[in-house]
Amino acid sequence: MFKWTKNIGPGTLVAAAFIGPGTVTMCTKAGVQFGYSLLWAMLLSIIATIVLQEMAARTGIITQKGLAEVIKGQITSPLLRNLAIFLILGAIVIGNAAYEAGNISGAALGMQVFGEANAMLYPILIGVIAFIVLFIGNYKVLERSLVTLVLLMSISFIITAILTKPDIMAILKGTFVPTIPKDNFLIIIGLIGTTVVPYNLFLHASLVKEKWKTKEDLVIARKDTFISIILGGIVSMAIIVAATATTGGDITNAFDLAKGLEPLYGEYAKYLLGLGLFAAGITSAITAPLAAAYVAKSCFGWKGTLKDNRFRVVWAIILILGVVFSSMKFNPVEVITFAQVANGLLLPIVAIFLVWIVNKSNVLGKYKNTLFQNILAICIILITIVLGIKGIVSVF
Template identity: 40%
Template sequence: MSKRITFSQGFSSLLLWSVLSAAFIGPGTVTTCSQAGAAYRLQLLWALSFSTIAAIILQETAARMTIASGKNLGQIIAIKYGGVQGRNIKLALFIAVAFGCAAYQTGNLLGAISGVLLFLPDLSRVWITLVLALGCAALLWINNFQVLSRALSILVAVMGVAFIYVAIQVPAGLGEWAQNLVLPSFPEGSGLLIIGLIGTTIVPYNLFLGSSIGHGQSLAEMRWGIVLAVGIGGIISIAILAAGILITGAYSYEALSAALEAKLGILGIVLFGTGLFAAGFSSAITAPLAAAVTAQSLFSSESKADWSAHSRNFRLVWGAVLITGTLFGSLGIRPIPAIVVAQAINGVLLPLVTIALLFAANDKKLLGAAYANGFWSNFFTLIIVGVTCFLGLNNIWSAINKVGLFLPNNAIVPIWVMGVLTAITILGLAWRFLIKNNRE
């Protein structure tokens, strides 16, 4: 198999995999990244550089497994884990992904609503929510939304270009950029935003959606496509964070819109409003669909029930996610805190999905020695598990600690406890996948 690909092959692969970058550039990315820039300047850039690289590694693993086996990620997990234990693992994975999709869905609708309200502030939030939800339901029911999704993705991409143009003008030197892209820092009160930045970039359901995209591609084409598509998404996310530095006063969508207007004129408001709406509405279709596709891939292989796209089971799953998002979206919840929390929830769930992926990617009987994870793939995946596990555990502790259930606020001891728990987990996995695998 040739390791070199032509320009046309690389460009075609980029277009094929661009669905990944379009999927994670939603309202959550715009909100979390710009708020991080507004609050901490470029100090949290490292979270985006880390999560972009991590997303590339995990997506490559999922796609490589599909190329090797001819099956998507859910089917691979279903084959690997049989019996009662397997059913419990698959159920736990589905609940984790579906819960994350429901959290995303609330943020997606709130983001789309906010985009509309930037132009039409007098409209009823409840009525906008219901109209958007009905539109999503209709498109999901007929299962024919590809053309609309592509059009919305173009609007999101144009908004991304606008953010890149604005980011170039941010008053920051190359030294500040380079330092914050590489060196981790944890400013006081930044824990929720850090795990949110990771959760909005490494989207767990993208692993299931993206695992089947590589069918028919060579490893070289697949890898170039993922690197370019996810890399572009990461660059846009970094640009959004940098643009957040220009916000003056309290953070809000209106303040971010004003910052863009200062650099681009009225065009900035138009691009931001339409882009925010497009990102929210397209993602509001993708999140329920992703939950249903995950259930389909996990349960259809050993179930007699119908899991086709027009089946009752498939529609019940995406309907439950859509209804949950609609319910919370119509309750008058403030969009920005809700969206940041949704990204943090997905960041906390990420280690569970990553560990399941790690076990499946090391099954040489299923994938063959040539396609199963090697030493370095396992090494970097373990780093991802370790970082996300530590941040997730600390984020959970922070939430508990703030209500004063156990120790005084800002207690130091639990940080060491979380570090020990993470270390024990990683050492156990390292023994299994680095040392024991190397001896076999």
């Protein structure tokens, strides 16, 4: 355990990235509308995240390159290469600008449980905190800041779930016996899209090469990935469990969930959830601009560290856009929900790129995918495609 805590890092940052306001919102909706019955979808999401993030981390350590850079290097046709870069940049950089508004709005929402008088200033304050952490440009500072926030968030949501005194047998049934209630395909896609985040695959590949430099470090990187994502999944499940305990009212996010729990469990539930939502929002508010900057760096082949001015310009633009749109009082819940469903629909495309790369001997050599890993990856891609098609059909 001591060795793991010493080597903790990229996996926890990935967990920090996927447990944002989007996860809180989707898990809350799932719990309120369907009780424990969609816990299986979260379990599926956790397995899919572990499989795909391990591939991304393995690619980053073995090649010592970003994922976009590796993909770009393997496409020989200039036209197809430019098209791939355009798709990646469009999906990750532009998409993250939209997610950032929801991240900052979510963190601000969490702060409102401590007082709504300064609600207008909260997005700016969160933006300043995120700016300072990113501008320092020190990987260890960034890592430790996010690990602390993730622990705070995890404790808050898990304690809240325990306080609801859940039905253990119903939880086990919902986790291991898949059921698909009528007209909930978009919720299932959203749960997958908020956990298996496409930009996390690029972020993870870039972060592992910042921390580890040799092939022997792959064992440590895998442990970091598995433990962090499993813990992150438990937190997501805890949000669904807590939301299941609420009855009535228009509950669409953690702030509404806190109000729903207050009559049953007292005022402290509100503060626990407020802290959890704040931590979830600010961790994602830091990792989303960071991921966008890493993708731009990888696509354009920039050299340099986190302190490179071009790198800073990219994350600063994403962060500023997030603060501006958050301050304009758009409805973050609707934006977040749409973003997570879009994430779920985009996932198969990014996953296909990744699986193609990890099967190339000239890229990974003896570390390329095994048959079992390919079977798992193909199953995940097929499931996300089927759910995506069903979700689109259900909309129309």
